[in-house]
Amino acid sequence: MRIILRMASALVLVLGVAALSGCQTTGSGTTAAGDYLFERNIAQFKDMQKVTSRDYKYLAAFDPNKSANATINELREAVIKAGTAGGFRFMKRDRGDQLRMADRRFLDTPNLDLYKKGYVIRESEDDRGLRVTIKELSVDTPERLLTSKFALAPGLERGRPGKLEEGISIGPDGKLHSYFELTLEPSVSGSALGQRTLGDYGKLVPELLNLGLPASTPLTVNLDAERSVERLRLRFGYFILPNGDAANLEVETWTRPNGELVTAEISFSTRDDKGYATNPRVLQASEDLLLALARAIPPMPDSADFMGSKVRVLLKQKK
Numbered sequence: 001m002r003i004i005l006r007m008a009s010a011l012v013l014v015l016g017v018a019a020l021s022g023c024q025t026t027g028s029g030t031t032a033a034g035d036y037l038f039e040r041n042i043a044q045f046k047d048m049q050k051v052t053s054r055d056y057k058y059l060a061a062f063d064p065n066k067s068a069n070a071t072i073n074e075l076r077e078a079v080i081k082a083g084t085a086g087g088f089r090f091m092k093r094d095r096g097d098q099l100r101m102a103d104r105r106f107l108d109t110p111n112l113d114l115y116k117k118g119y120v121i122r123e124s125e126d127d128r129g130l131r132v133t134i135k136e137l138s139v140d141t142p143e144r145l146l147t148s149k150f151a152l153a154p155g156l157e158r159g160r161p162g163k164l165e166e167g168i169s170i171g172p173d174g175k176l177h178s179y180f181e182l183t184l185e186p187s188v189s190g191s192a193l194g195q196r197t198l199g200d201y202g203k204l205v206p207e208l209l210n211l212g213l214p215a216s217t218p219l220t221v222n223l224d225a226e227r228s229v230e231r232l233r234l235r236f237g238y239f240i241l242p243n244g245d246a247a248n249l250e251v252e253t254w255t256r257p258n259g260e261l262v263t264a265e266i267s268f269s270t271r272d273d274k275g276y277a278t279n280p281r282v283l284q285a286s287e288d289l290l291l292a293l294a295r296a297i298p299p300m301p302d303s304a305d306f307m308g309s310k311v312r313v314l315l316k317q318k319k
Contacts, residue, residue, distance in 0.1 A: 031288060037168060037176040038276065038283045047146055051180070051275035054166045054283070055267060056247075056290040059303035059313070062264040068232045068253040071264050072099075075251045076236050078297050079266055086292030088239040088285075091246070098235040102126040104254075105228040107196060107219040112315060114198075114219075117211050118144070120311060121201055121219065124231070132193075134184045134205050139307065139319065142166070142180040150207045156186040166275065168287070169308020170294050176287055179307050196220045229254040229262060229314065238271070239289060242281040246271045247289055254310055263300070263310045266293060 042048050060078075062071045080090050107121040108114045114121065120135045138144040145164055152162070163183045171177035186204045194200040199215030202208045209215055232253045238246035247268040254262040268289070270282060300306075305318040312318065 031284075031291065036284055036287050037178065038280075038287070041142075041178065042276065045142060048142070048276040050146060050164055051142060051166050052163050053269060053273040053275050054168060054278075054286070055269045056168045056286060057308040058169065058266045058290060058293055058297070059300040059306065059308055059310070060264050060266055061298040061300050062253075062261060064261055066261075068230075068255050068261060071253055071261065072232060072234045072251045075264060075266060075297070076234060079249060079251065079293060080237070082293045082296035083239050083289060085296065086289065088241075088247075088289055088292070090237055090239055092237045093235065097237075100126070100233050100235075102231045102233075103228070104231050106311065106314065107201075108227070109213070109217060109219065112317070113213060113217075114208075114211070115311075115315060115317065119208065119211070130188075130190045132186055132188055132204070134186070134201065134208075136182040138180045140178060142178075145180050145182045148182055148207075150182050150184070150205065152184050152186050153204055153206055156188065156204055164275075167308060168290065170290070170299075170304055171307070172304040176290065177307065179309065226256075227314065229256060239268070241270065241285045241289075243279045245279070245282045247286060252310075254314065263313050265308075265310055266297065 038048075038054075060075055062075075066074075084090055103125045105123050107123065118137045120133075120137065122133045122135075124131045124133070136145060136148055136150040142164065150162065165181045165183055167179045167181065168176055169179075184205060188204060196219050197215065198208060198213055198217040198219060201219070202215060232255070234251045236249055236251070238248045241247055248271055249268045250266075252263075252265045252267065256262060268286075270278060270286060276283070300313075302318065306312040307319050
């Protein structure tokens with residue numbers, strides 16, 4: 001392994017949304033009132049205030065002949081330029097840029113049985129040790145996750161329950177779309193994972209043993225070049241949003257062990273993100289920012305078909 005480089009109430013939320021027509025936002029947004037993704041989701045689904053974070057993601061085009069470092073630096077400058085041109089004020093991080101590296105591997109069966117049932121198991125390793133992340137996925141609707149039994153076995157939580165997160169990207173129709181993730185992070189050592197069978201992970205998340213697959217199903221088959229990447233992530237600053245909030249910016253690349261660059265992603269989330277309990281003006285401006293970046297920075301080919309998901313790209317799973 002390489003070393004590192006170093007819920008406001010629903011009533012308040014609805015009232016805030018109803019007042020959007022009179023809000024002004026940082027940045028030159030062009031989305032009509034009532035057509036923002038968060039407004040559509042609130043109108044369609046109940047309990048959206050349970051979404052604990054919204055992450056805005058954009059798969060950018062990249063030159064496969066350039067290094068991950070060069071790609072990240074180019075996209076950093078492109079993001080600053082595009083956001084500033086869109087009317088957003090850029091600020092550097094107080095502690096300077098942060099560049100970190102980690103090895104990531106995705107565990108599944110040869111036929112991606114877990115992924116096809118809506119689950120992802122990921123291991124990340126860096127100089128801080130091993131981190132296991134297990135996710136349940138749902139495209140376009142959070143309803144499956146709001147009633148899910150997907151939870152960590154008792155005693156394995158890192159002091160917090162599972163997080164219901166929304167990933168936001170641009171779909172084939174040019175509009176913003178959602179995919180939702182229920183994210184679990186057990187506190188566990190590598191030695192506790194045994195042979196990395198489904199049963200081993202079922203000890204962490206018992207619901208994995210109710211998917212119709214034998215507990216003896218081996219998952220180590222995907223610890224190879226096809227399902228392993230080196231992640232390089234740069235945190236470099238933020239754009240100012242209304243209400244004093246900030247859109248914290250990241251650029252991230254995934255590279256296979258053979259040196260092949262797989263994805264280059266631009267992403268941001270709001271500081272101390274509260275999901276749909278965030279001020280509506282901040283939600284509005286955040287969506288405007290993502291669209292501003294997309295208008296100025298070329299997308300990765302077929303990026304809309306991958307729902308802005310690096311995992312979909314890696315696993316070659318279009319929507």
